[in-house]
Amino acid sequence: MSAGAPRGLASSGQKPITEILHPLSAAEETLSPGPDVTVSGGGEKDSGLTNGTPVETSSPASASLLFNRLQLDDDLDGDARDLYASTETRDLFVTVDDPKKHVSTMETYITYRVSTKTTRIEFDLPEYCMRRRYQDFDWLRIKLEDSQPTHLIPPLPEKFVMKGVVDRFSEEFVETRMKALDKFLKRVADHPVLSFNPHLNAFLSAKDLNKRQGLALLTKVGESVKHVAGGYKLRTRPPEFCAMGEYLDTFAQKLGTIDRIAQRILKEQSEYVTELREYGTVYSSWAGSEEELRRPLEGVAGCVTTCCGALEDLSENMSQDFLPVLREYVLYIESMKNVLRKRDQSQAEYEGRLEAAILRKQEDRTPMPVEVEKCQDKVECFNADLKADWERWQSNKRQDFKQLLTGIADKNINHYEKWFPTCLAWSTPYKLLLKIILKN
Amino acid sequence: MSEGWNDALRMRPGSPPTSGKQKRMAEDGKDDSVATDDDSDLTAADGSLNNTMVEEGSTLLRRMEICVAEAEKRSGKNAVSMQETFTVYLIETRPMDAVAEGRNPAPDSLWRRYSEFELLRNYLIVTYPYIVVPPLPEKRAEFVWHKLSADNMDPDFVERRRVGLENFLLRVASHPVLSNDKILYHFLTEEHGWKEVVYETGFQAKADSRLRALSATFRVRNPDKRFMEMKHYSDELQSHTSQLLRARARVADRLYGVYKVHGNYGRVFSEWSAIEKEMGDGLQSAGHHMDAYAASIDDILEEEEHYADQLKEYLSYAEALRAVCRKHELAQFELEMASQDLISKKQQREELATGIVRTFSFKGMTNKLFGQEAPEQREAKLKLLEELITEGEETVKEKTVECEEHVERAWVDMQRFKEQKDKDLREALINYAVMQISMCKKGIQVWSNAKECFLKM
Numbered sequence: 001m002s003a004g005a006p007r008g009l010a011s012s013g014q015k016p017i018t019e020i021l022h023p024l025s026a027a028e029e030t031l032s033p034g035p036d037v038t039v040s041g042g043g044e045k046d047s048g049l050t051n052g053t054p055v056e057t058s059s060p061a062s063a064s065l066l067f068n069r070l071q072l073d074d075d076l077d078g079d080a081r082d083l084y085a086s087t088e089t090r091d092l093f094v095t096v097d098d099p100k101k102h103v104s105t106m107e108t109y110i111t112y113r114v115s116t117k118t119t120r121i122e123f124d125l126p127e128y129c130m131r132r133r134y135q136d137f138d139w140l141r142i143k144l145e146d147s148q149p150t151h152l153i154p155p156l157p158e159k160f161v162m163k164g165v166v167d168r169f170s171e172e173f174v175e176t177r178m179k180a181l182d183k184f185l186k187r188v189a190d191h192p193v194l195s196f197n198p199h200l201n202a203f204l205s206a207k208d209l210n211k212r213q214g215l216a217l218l219t220k221v222g223e224s225v226k227h228v229a230g231g232y233k234l235r236t237r238p239p240e241f242c243a244m245g246e247y248l249d250t251f252a253q254k255l256g257t258i259d260r261i262a263q264r265i266l267k268e269q270s271e272y273v274t275e276l277r278e279y280g281t282v283y284s285s286w287a288g289s290e291e292e293l294r295r296p297l298e299g300v301a302g303c304v305t306t307c308c309g310a311l312e313d314l315s316e317n318m319s320q321d322f323l324p325v326l327r328e329y330v331l332y333i334e335s336m337k338n339v340l341r342k343r344d345q346s347q348a349e350y351e352g353r354l355e356a357a358i359l360r361k362q363e364d365r366t367p368m369p370v371e372v373e374k375c376q377d378k379v380e381c382f383n384a385d386l387k388a389d390w391e392r393w394q395s396n397k398r399q400d401f402k403q404l405l406t407g408i409a410d411k412n413i414n415h416y417e418k419w420f421p422t423c424l425a426w427s428t429p430y431k432l433l434l435k436i437i438l439k440n
Numbered sequence: 441m442s443e444g445w446n447d448a449l450r451m452r453p454g455s456p457p458t459s460g461k462q463k464r465m466a467e468d469g470k471d472d473s474v475a476t477d478d479d480s481d482l483t484a485a486d487g488s489l490n491n492t493m494v495e496e497g498s499t500l501l502r503r504m505e506i507c508v509a510e511a512e513k514r515s516g517k518n519a520v521s522m523q524e525t526f527t528v529y530l531i532e533t534r535p536m537d538a539v540a541e542g543r544n545p546a547p548d549s550l551w552r553r554y555s556e557f558e559l560l561r562n563y564l565i566v567t568y569p570y571i572v573v574p575p576l577p578e579k580r581a582e583f584v585w586h587k588l589s590a591d592n593m594d595p596d597f598v599e600r601r602r603v604g605l606e607n608f609l610l611r612v613a614s615h616p617v618l619s620n621d622k623i624l625y626h627f628l629t630e631e632h633g634w635k636e637v638v639y640e641t642g643f644q645a646k647a648d649s650r651l652r653a654l655s656a657t658f659r660v661r662n663p664d665k666r667f668m669e670m671k672h673y674s675d676e677l678q679s680h681t682s683q684l685l686r687a688r689a690r691v692a693d694r695l696y697g698v699y700k701v702h703g704n705y706g707r708v709f710s711e712w713s714a715i716e717k718e719m720g721d722g723l724q725s726a727g728h729h730m731d732a733y734a735a736s737i738d739d740i741l742e743e744e745e746h747y748a749d750q751l752k753e754y755l756s757y758a759e760a761l762r763a764v765c766r767k768h769e770l771a772q773f774e775l776e777m778a779s780q781d782l783i784s785k786k787q788q789r790e791e792l793a794t795g796i797v798r799t800f801s802f803k804g805m806t807n808k809l810f811g812q813e814a815p816e817q818r819e820a821k822l823k824l825l826e827e828l829i830t831e832g833e834e835t836v837k838e839k840t841v842e843c844e845e846h847v848e849r850a851w852v853d854m855q856r857f858k859e860q861k862d863k864d865l866r867e868a869l870i871n872y873a874v875m876q877i878s879m880c881k882k883g884i885q886v887w888s889n890a891k892e893c894f895l896k897m
Contacts, residue, residue: 247715254712261704268701272694279687286680289673292862296869303876398719402897405726409891413884420880427873430866 155331280304299426508606550631575756577604671765703734722897
């Protein structure tokens with residue numbers, strides 16, 4: 001449970017293997033648009049990357065296949081290179097996919113396949129493939145929070161769902177949740193400190209997590225007691241942390257607003273589609289009583305129908321991909337605020353102890369107690385970790401939102417591109433006919 | 441039909457140098473409306489000019505250029521001495537040959553209000569019951585979606601009405617039959633005293649009573665099948681166009697909502713950009729594009745109103761078509777009644793002459809009860825009957841001619857109408873598709889721009 005400096009990355013001795021395994025080193029990394037995740041049951045495709053930006057690569061099992069399956073996204077190429085300009089070589093790749101339903105006498109639940117590929121010596125094997133359920137992810141997160149209290153732990157998707165309101169086993173729900181879990185794991189695996197956490201190791205490689213669960217609970221209780229017990233009041237918060245707090249508050253607010261706007265758009269779009277369908281049927285039924293006008297009327301009816309379909313796709317996309325990511329970021333912000341609070345507490349504790357110690361020193365000249373020094377260390381480490389994490393977080397946030405918003409723009413463009421060809425198709429021959437008549 | 445197109449080209453009014461003119465035919469002036477090719481002036485929103493068949497005779501429009509140039513508010517005292525505000529429309533005319541020769545004389549002009557147009561139309565309907573008379577733009581704003589005003593004084597409504605009135609005049613003036621009417625000519629050229637002239641024609645007396653017409657519909661025995669089919673069609677046309685207009689208004693409402701909500705993105709992106717460093721610029725610009733997106737719906741829907749106006753015209757046309765069919769029913773019914781009357785009178789004569797009562801009659805009964813009349817009385821009655829029968833035969837002849845003429849002339853005009861309708865509505869639908877395509881292209885443009893901004897975040 002060290003809050004010390006991040007450990008060094010995997011040694012460069014691994015490089016050759018790394019390169020073969022994953023040809024997309026920092027200089028050539030690419031992004032695929034939209035927060036897609038490899039969902040299919042196919043065991044070949046793997047994505048492993050930072051912060052939920054999956055890249056399609058083939059299985060490292062075959063080097064030649066790798067180069068064939070490279071996918072370059074033209075649009076985002078340049079920017080991708082910017083982001084991953086850091087010279088970190090990745091040596092831990094994780095993916096969450098392949099949801100499966102398990103039915104037992106006691107309960108029904110979903111498990112996900114967690115695949116790992118790594119060259120790190122902390123792991124016994126280079127590859128792992130485990131089945132984990134949400135509970136296990138939750139366990140991991142708790143362990144991480146306990147063991148790395150000075151670091152920002154990425155959030156998990158919502159734990160509880162109201163039964164009857166949301167179907168926990170519906171395809172959409174499971175897929176949304178899986179994408180969020182994948183993102184969570186990738187963010188952890190990407191973190192220079194968290195990724196070396198033994199609990200992560202266990203999560204990724206141990207057959208049985210249950211044994212540790214009991215222990216976890218105990219430790220959790222112990223930690224929280226420690227934190228609360230102090231009851232110290234903070235005097236002055238350093239300005240950079242104040243700024244962080246303010247930023248987070250405003251940011252959360254804006255995200256909330258965007259969420260509301262998106263929901264409103266969905267509502268309006270759905271009502272629009274309803275009216276549009278009715279509108280289309282009127283054209284069709286009119287076509288029935290006409291001779292010359294039948295084809296044009298049916299043409300318009302066809303356009304309208306296509307438009308409805310395209311709109312429904314767009315709406316589905318917004319609710320499946322856009323909204324969940326927004327909401328998850330709100331959770332992320334909450335986590336970050338929590339960490340800020342913990343930092344405040346630890347500073348408060350230090351200041352409190354320091355004050356007490358100074359008073360005592362003045363009275364009976366005892367030397368500065370060790371706890372106070374420990375506290376000071378703790379605060380300084382905390383501050384340093386937090387600042388580093390903050391930078392990472394900001395950078396990742398920028399990428400995530402760039403991707404998210406670009407995705408929504410793309411979907412809107414696609415929606416229009418879907419239905420205007422239909423209009424073009426039926427009306428063009430008539431326009432040409434018109435031109436011929438006019439030329440006479 | 442191609443002849444009609446060429447005539448349309450020649451007949452098309454130019455743009456006399458008066459201000460504030462925005463003709464429907466000059467929609468081509470608008471960048472993003474209608475077809476993109478330069479024949480757009482003929483694919484005018486209403487296609488009014490473009491397809492009235494000009495066969496024989498030179499219609500008024502050939503000789504004279506007509507347009508409704510402006511609208512103005514006036515106040516005055518009305519019939520019951522109450523102060524009222526109303527709108528008048530400026531009708532301008534110029535002789536065609538002057539235009540063709542390149543001279544540009546100042547147009548003659550006069551002001552008319554909507555009620556005068558109505559009077560003209562009523563006169564035409566009564567005077568030419570076998571013609572599908574072009575309709576006026578709607579009296580009150582109907583099928584409004586929430587943003588549109590239902591107020592008759594609203595400037596947009598007035599403008600659309602101006603265009604509709606011009607359209608009406610052009611259609612009437614290019615009609616092979618209606619264009620020759622003197623009253624129409626007076627309407628266009630004599631500002632004062634026109635109303636009196638119209639009333640003097642006594643057309644109001646000739647108007648068929650509603651009740652008579654309705655009764656005819658129910659009681660007529662042998663109406664022309666083609667007219668019955670046409671009447672049925674007019675019902676369908678009316679039903680479909682009104683359904684379409686209602687549905688379109690609802691769709692417009694919803695579409696407006698969708699676009700406008702996106703404007704909120706503009707605001708929130710702007711606020712968000714204030715707390716961001718690197719992302720700030722991209723977000724801010726993207727926000728502007730979202731604002732543009734939200735604003736774009738206003739133009740889109742305004743253009744669609746022209747489409748709606750075309751549909752409304754044909755909604756009213758359906759009514760005019762039905763009126764012609766009803767007139768046939770009435771004429772046929774009156775013929776049947778006259779024939780029936782003649783037959784019964786002839787029967788009466790026979791009974792009186794032979795003394796044999798074939799059918800039950802009140803007279804027969806009273807004869808039995810009170811005895812027959814004196815021979816002098818019978819003679820008198822017989823003589824009267826003969827006169828009535830002669831009259832009756834005349835009536836039947838007249839009614840037959842009336843009916844046949846009506847059928848003949850109405851059928852011709854209904855065919856003309858059908859072709860006009862097919863052409864106009866086909867164009868309207870094509871233009872609608874063009875509008876849809878344009879809307880898509882705009883949408884793609886805006887979101888592509890926004891995407892560019894996001895990529896720069």
